[in-house]
Amino acid sequence: MIERFSPIGKILAMHLDTITPADPTWQAQALCAQTGPDFFFPEPGSSVREAKRICGMCELRPACLEYALANDERFGVWGGLSEKERLALRRTSG
Ligand code: SF4
Numbered sequence: 001m002i003e004r005f006s007p008i009g010k011i012l013a014m015h016l017d018t019i020t021p022a023d024p025t026w027q028a029q030a031l032c033a034q035t036g037p038d039f040f041f042p043e044p045g046s047s048v049r050e051a052k053r054i055c056g057m058c059e060l061r062p063a064c065l066e067y068a069l070a071n072d073e074r075f076g077v078w079g080g081l082s083e084k085e086r087l088a089l090r091r092t093s094g
Contacts, residue, residue: 031058041076048082055080 031054032040039051055061055077065079069090074083081089 029059030064031055039077048077051077052080052082 032051035054039048039054042048042051055064058064058080061079063079065081065086067073068078068081068086073086076083078086
């Protein structure tokens, strides 16, 4: 996927643009747009606790998670779930 090979700033912009492209207010609602991408695409082995905490307060969380699952996003925190958690969810939901 293009996002995986893009600079981190582009990943975040594309990530959010794709979730609600018709809604001009989405940027204000997406908390990760306000905090920056570092929390959401941490180095391997780094904590995702802060990203998950921010997602927990984000109104876009359901749509974000749905998008990540539908598009098989493998990297980063999406909709409050880490890569491993999304993989486990995909396995249990068939
Ligand atoms: S749920 Fe998390 S990753 Fe998704 S838009 Fe909100 S803050 Fe960003």
